[in-house]
Amino acid sequence: MDLPTFLIAVFSLLILPGPTNAVLALASTALTGRRSLSLVTAVLLGYLAVIIPVSSIAAPLLEGQPVIAATVKLISAIWVLYLALKLWGPVPVGGQSTLGVGQVFVTTLLNPKAIIIGLTLVPSVQTGVPVAVAAFVCCATVTSAIWLGLGGLLVGRHAQMPPLVRHCGCAVLVAFSLTLAISALWT
16 A cells, blocks of 8 residues: 555544544543643554554454454443543532543553554555554544544533533443444454
8 A cells, every 4th residue: 555545544544433533522621732732642642552563563463363353342342431421420519521631542542443553554555664653643643633623613612511512422432332342242
């Protein structure tokens, strides 16, 4: 696969709604430049922590091992459901209803998109892993900024997420969790 095709494939995969993008949109409460940078960095580190070892070491070993992919999907489904339940409850007085860098990082680390990219897309790039990773970083930065922007439009500049937005976001996270679990069980 050439680099432009890789960029299109990665961008197309990353821009789609998914657990990381939903959590990014929900994490956009009280968004500042510094918070945006730390959230995007968490996404990049989460993806790269999976993509680099999977593409360089595990790809040949995991070929034809669907149980591993199903296990990652189930773990991801449990984590996303946990986040939804955590966000659904009432916000403590003086507390924040925002998702932090840690939750964004773990959600991204468990996102099945990372395994797809690491197993199928990065190893197929003709220019090699370092160039593919650099191109991936560019795509992930852009798509993360887009989802933060969309979340900012929904949430606005509120110090806390409005309850309706929080509950709708929780419903989306539950839907992703169910989708991941069903996908894992029927793999």
